[in-house]
Amino acid sequence: MKTDTIAAIATAMTNSGIGIVRISGEEAFSVIDKIYRSKNGKKKLSQEESHTVHYGYICDGEKIIDEVMVVIMRAPRSYTTEDTIEIDCHGGTLVMKRILETVIKYGARPAEPGEFTKRAFLNGRIDLSQAESVIDVINAKNDFALESSISQLQGKVKEKIKEIRGKVIHEIAFIESALDDPEHFSIDGYGEKLSKIIEGISKEIEILLASSENGELLKEGINTVIIGKPNAGKSSLMNVLLGRERAIVTDIAGTTRDALEEQINLNGITLNIVDTAGIRDTEDIVEKIGVDKAKEYLKSANLIIYVVDSSTELDQNDEEIISMLSDKKAIILLNKSDLSQVTSQEVVEKVLEENNMEKPVILISAKEQTGIDKLENTIKEMFFQGELSFNDEIYITNVRQKAALQSAMKSFQLVQQSIENEMPEDFYSIDLMSAYEELGSIIGEAVGEDLVNEIFSKFCMGK
Amino acid sequence: MPCIEENYDVVVVGAGHAGCEAALACARLGLETIVFTVSVESIALMPCNPNIGGSSKGHLVREIDALGGEMGKNIDKTFIQSKMLNVSKGPAVHSLRAQADKAEYSRAMRMTMENTEHLTIRQAEVCKLIVEDGVIKGVKTFSGATYYSKAVVLCTGTYLKARCLYGEVINYTGPNGLQPANHLTDSLKENGVEMFRFKTGTPARIDKRSIDFSKMQEQKGDERVVPFSFTTNPEDVQIEQESCWLTYTNLKTHEIIKNNLDRSPIYAGIIEGTGPRYCPSIEDKVVKFADKERHQVFIEPEGKYTNEMYIGGMSSSLPEDVQYEMYRTVPGLEHAKIVKNAYAIEYDCINPRQLNPTLEFKKIKGLFSGGQFNGSSGYEEAASQGLVAGINAAMSVLGKEPLVLDRSESYIGVLIDDLVTKENKEPYRMMTSRAEYRLLLRQDNADLRLSKKGYAIGLISQERYDWVVEKERLIQEEVERVEHVNIGANAKTQKVLEEHGSTPLKNGTTLAELIRRPELNYEDLAEIDPQRPQLAYDVVEQVNIHIKYDGYIKRQMKQVKEFKKLENKKLPEHFDYEQVKSLRIEAKQKLNLYQPVSVGQASRISGVSPADISVLLVYLEQMHHQKKDK
Structure with missing residues (x-):
């Protein structure tokens, strides 16, 4: 529906190869003209022929971000049928992310999941038989994005945003109460007070923005879940991994560390071990919280490490969980290789075969610390062969959240401007509401009846 | 037994603020219209506060006027004080509020009605709807008479199964002791209409002679009065005005209330209906805002020729003796004599989700409704809906395009869209904060926004239309x-x-x-x-x-502009959203329940996510292609 200009990283976020950032929409050329610089500095891509490739640099002002090839496609001869620009950059998640951020800074907005495809369809580019699958893509991606954007947010960040939103809605409610019931509430001279409050809020948002620069708003890394029956040795494995590798303690500026995760760095690959009381502290996740809960963990994971106690027999629970791993990236560990083996590699592989699966099975002993190297190498291989990637959407999510923070910031500046220009108080709430909405989009909360509820619960109205 | 049978184009049930607008609109468009009221004396009755307008409500009155309704003209004839609120704020929140002479207001409206061609006024209780195959055919009255019609507009206000309460006293009456309507609810239920039970309340009326005004602050009207109606000559409203008075409750008042809470029918659990949060009783205020040491009390005249004064801010359902005790703690009311007790009133209304934005029932063709019956509150909200319901009843009889106002063009649009789209759990009141485009929806430009529509409908004269175009x-x-x-x-x-x-x-x-x-x-x-x-x-x-x-x-x-894009994407009528496989389950259920008219409306239903909206858009496009292919 919207004809504004969107941008996204069009390639998988692995740490190798070449990455593409794609821009589509009416403003695509005006955005690229602002950030593209040719070798001699004179070329303007908006003046160039459609379907041509250009070598040059992406710059943010004076700062060069990357050396790139840019493909330009004019409407309607593109996938979306809109003006489209593709920036081919050196792979590497960081560079792609920075290019996307620059594109957004200069006028595009982060694309919704599946939005390029949606536009292609709505513009008649895709044929009818594909429509259903388009819907599915939009749906699946949205579900995932929603899940990831909220679940990946650091708990403390979420709290902070909630707190700021609380302050904002309270101020709006106050203004609105006074407008609605001017004989009960007076807001004369309120601008000055509001200006101070906004100053405080702006500082808090600046801190959040600074953290987003470092990717610290989100739990980046490969979401890894260690799962297994009681006494299979999950804790010992965790300890071994933590002990051998440098455990990263993430500290977001201004917030404290989120207690629910451990990050482990395997030669540059960050594993974000989604650690729950169920997994690490108590040994009997499957029995205590049941297979359903296990399923939930599996759903949000990029990598599953399933620990089997090789000194006991596989039971129904094991088989059920193994059967759930079919479309997952998973590694099966046969722990306790130091004890006499009851469940052998062959037995597990047979179960896998019955389920039409192929997963690496590794023999380890967490106690003796044997087989751990093999586990690490397997994970590394999976990553570098592109089998495992970072949570695909996560960088995009981060960019989107950053963009939302920035527009909230802009709205606050507009309020300050209105105060400075001595606009009447009712004008303040227009931009305050936009800021409230933007902040809400980060934590997945819509506005709904918030304002009316706040007015009635905090301010005594009525006849 | 031989019974009367008559035929009309439109039947309007109820002659409150909604019913009057509905009936006048239909009759003025040349349709034979009959309006029923349980008492002719209660036409355009103001059973609660003695004012018209106020923040955002003043906007509604201006819009009613711009569309050719009566409320603005009637208050201009009968006000006794007038103020433009929020004049130090931006133009979007300026709002007119006038104190009405209640009896005069009622009388003036009655006269207008009585002198309108094609309009018949009938005192009778309508107790049954005649519905055949999902189409309205007319109504039956308690006496057995049948009135056949092409459309029916229900504006029953707070009368359906009404009961008034204070303390242990329960009166099975409508407001102000008027006869309730006890039968229509059952007929509605028989026709599959889902009902709610709401409550509201009103404060006591006190004899002016028992009030010591020297202990209160005088509240005067504006020096230069601005009329509500765009047709009223501003010179005609520069009258001598009455004053209102401001006083406050105090800790003593609050103590009495707290000590007697167990005797309030609400706190004792006798009242089942849901009350409005914006219009809390004094009990509610004291309980919910316990840290406030005082609450404002406005003493407002009920009219020029009565001693009754309205005690604004102190509605209550406490027992009579507690009411006396409580009011008499307020400075100036020490010797107050109560003329009428404060009371709470409970009544049946519908879940307005069952209506289209035209205010026609989705499942009963030709049946329209407006006002408190739709779960709103306030005279102005009622009149707005009454006017739209009346206009659309007329349009359906005349076979013309219905009037649907959207959120970007009027407060009336916001009001109706909120009612039919959002989950409504209490009597709905208009507020400027509900209008997201309020900078454009000002009271000063209501004529520019709406008079052309009023003209197209046939309720605005050529002369008025020409002036708007010239303006x-x-x-x-x-x-x-x-x-x-x-x-x-x-x-x-x-x-x-x-x-x-x-x-x-x-x-x-x-x-x-x-x-x-x-x-x-x-x-x-x-x-x-x-x-x-x-x-x-x-x-x-x-x-x-x-x-x-x-x-x-x-x-x-x-x-x-962005908003309009989604509003203009129409959704099919009576559509089964189960067919759209990729919608989430909750979205399917909600969409099936609400049957929104546009993608825009769908996007405002709680439980329908942006992803669902994308899915709908793709689906619509797909259907469009299929049609083209055939």
């Missing part, structure tokens, strides 16, 4: 001119600026730029604008607003 032209030309008038930094300019406390110019600028300065306006600068044409006051007002708030107005207009 538009004048505004546009003058805005254009002012943007291009250059002002030099000469001595004369500096003098005028200085006189208005504005900083002197360093360089030349345009007149518009000067008007944008907070301390200046269009009129202040007449002296340095020799080419200025003679313009009517209301044109000048528009020019000033357009120039001063240009940036904000343009921003909202841009938002409206």
